Amino acid sequence: MALAKLRTFTLVGIEALPVEAEIDVASTGLPATILVGLAEASVRESIHRIERATLNSGYRKPKNRVVINLAPADLRKDAAALDLPIALGLLAATGQVTPDVFADTAVAGELALDGATRPIKGALSIAMAARRQGCRRLLLPSANGHEAAVVEGIDVYPVGSLSEAVNLLAGELDFEPAVVDVERFFREQSQHSIDFSDVKGQEAGKRALLIAAAGKHNCLLIGPPGTGKTMLAKRLPTILPPLTLTESLETTRIYSAVGATADQPLRTTRPFREPHHTSSEAGMIGGGSNPTPGEISLAHHGVLFLDEFPEFSRRTLEVLRQPLEAGSVTITRATAKVEFPADFLLVAAMNPCPCGYMTDPKRECRCTPIAVDRYLGKISGPLLDRIDIHLEIPVIELEELRGDGSGTPSTPLREQALQARERQHERFDGDPLMLNGRMSGKQIRSFCSLDATGEKLLRRAVEELGLSIRAHDRVLRVARTIADLEGSNAIAEYHLAEAIQLRRLDRRLWA
Structure with missing residues (x-):
């Protein structure tokens, strides 16, 4: 009987933290298994699984x-x-496996009662952490092998059972x-x-x-039911730049x-994440006693689409304010x-009123002004300020819908965005994560200068629409992106005018 030690990991949030499993089997004493080390219920219960899997x-x-x-x-x-x-450590401590085989090796995996491994x-986080710890090889369940194999600098061995792991370690x-051929994949x-x-x-919606x-600007689409708001939103990822390997690994870890x-x-x-409007705060941002990622983290480097925007609870929407910034x-x-990454592009969709037909030229809206104000009031001003683009999506005429021509495809739009x-x-010194939609106040003053005509137009818009300081900055960010789409170094008056037109809820012309 002896003492065996193995290197393994436990997950806290999305980070894998190193754990050393020490197993000591006494040469005398009554049969008993004692587990110490602040183990939760799922780990304490593992003693029974491990015993049956071993036998x-x-x-x-x-x-x-x-x-x-x-x-x-x-x-x-x-x-x-x-x-x-733990199972391998027990076998080593009882002389059924040579402890020397654990050198430079990390192990993680769940066992079934018959000894098979489960995912x-x-x-992926465990493989990255094992490499940082200097491990030469990593044993994981077969179902997780290819996921972890994308990490370079460590050999990942997928094993299908406890006996297979023993035989592998024994040579x-x-x-x-x-x-994994990542490029081919x-x-x-x-x-x-x-x-x-x-x-x-x-x-106009595609524009x-x-x-x-192009600039990673949060967007709100407003229009009657059936006008194509959801169709447009679901196709937004098709014009975003392809994922880089670094972005892919960050997202896959989550x-x-x-x-x-x-x-x-x-x-x-x-x-592309599309949570239902009954989602809770914890479901949106993550949570739990052992915190797990929520929808905003699952949308990292992608799109978070909130359909029926005002139908989400006020508290659920308000928790988005800090992550958006x-x-x-x-x-x-x-x-x-625990800190979770949540760098996403927000796209929301809503009807213009409770019944949905205020801007529909063919259907009558029966909502009172008070009902409309109450409906729009579900979205707070601070949250609305963080959404750069508010656009009305009109009803499509039947002739246009039934016409033979197809709409603008994604490929040319993606090329323009790229x-x-x-x-x-180039403007932000090669930083791939820095885009116009994330400019600071100092950067706005540096890169969004206006001529006299533009200054006059912006001042008039602020005074007549009552734009907040944050909304004022959002308009300038959007105008900068519109100029970039045209290859212009300067923001022209018509760039600024288009950006102001895209603040539809500030203007409220349809109300």
């Missing part, structure tokens, strides 16, 4: 006192991924590490099944979304942390403080 795999269980310590002792462990390292959450299996998987050409008419894509990578080990297209969200609990972004990258 059903053909190994013997210890007959004396067993102490399992998960260090560090002050870090909460709440994951079934500790099953496999775990956060495999009895001629086993090659998992390999991106080429094969990064195609979109939808296109802007599917949308007949609504060229607004082009501006949103999906891995919630166990949503089984069908796609590596994200190759920008995420910061690009991340911090969740604090008594036991942990060219505009390249100009912004």
Whole structure:
């Protein structure tokens, strides 16, 4: 009987933190298994799974006192991924596996009662953390192998069972590490099944979304039911730049942390999240005793689409204010403080009134002015200020809908957006994450200067529309993007005029 030590990891938020599993089997004493190290219920229950998995795999269980310590002792462990390292440690401590085989090796995995491995959450983060810790190889369940294999600098071995892991460590299996051709995977998987050409008419809506894509401007679409607001929003990812490998890994880590990578080990297209309007605050920003990412983090580097915008609860919408500015969200609990990335493009859609037909020329609206004000009042001014573009989506005429011609496709729009972004990258010293929609006040003063005519127009707009300081800055950011789309270094009066036209809820002409 002896002491065995293995390196493993536990997930806190989306970060994998190192854990050392120490297993000591005494040579005397009554049979008992004691687990220490601030283990949560899922880890405490693993003792029974591990015992049956060990026996059903053909190994013997210890007959004396067993102490399992998960260090560090002050870090909460709440994951079934500790099953496999504990099981291997028990086998090493009882002499059924040579402890030397664990050198430069990290292990994580959940076990079934028959000894088979089951997929775990956060495999990608675990592989990144294992590489940082200097591990040479990593053993994971078969289902997680290709997800973790995209990390360079560490050999990932997917194992299907406890006995397979033992044989691999003992050198009895001629086993090659998992390999993923990332470039080929991106080429094969990064195609979109939808296109802007599917949308007949609504060229103004496409123009607004082009501006949103070029400068990363949050957007609100307003119009009667059935005008194509959702169709437009769902096609926005088709004109955004392709995901880079760095962005893909950042996004995949988030999906891995919630166990949503089984069908796609590596994200190759920008995420599009569409939560229902009954979503809670925790569902939107993340939460729980062991905090997990919410919808805004799952939309990282992609699009968050909120349909029926005023139908979301006021509290749920208000929690978006800080992440929209910061690009991340911090969740604090008594036991942990977790930060999740949340750099997303917000697109919302709403009707102009409760019945939805205020701007419909063919259907009568029966809403009273008080009902309309109450409906619009569900969206707070501070939140509305953080949305750069407010655009009315009109009803399409039947002749245009039934016509033979197709709408503007995504490809030329994407090329325009890419060219505009390249100009912004040059302006912001090559920073790929810095775009017009995220400019600071100092940058606005530097890059959004106006001539005398433009100054006069902007002053008039602020006075007549009652724009806040934040809305004033939003108009300038949008005008800068419109100028970039035309390849203009200066913001002309008509660039500014178009940006002001895109503040529809400030103007409220239809009300």
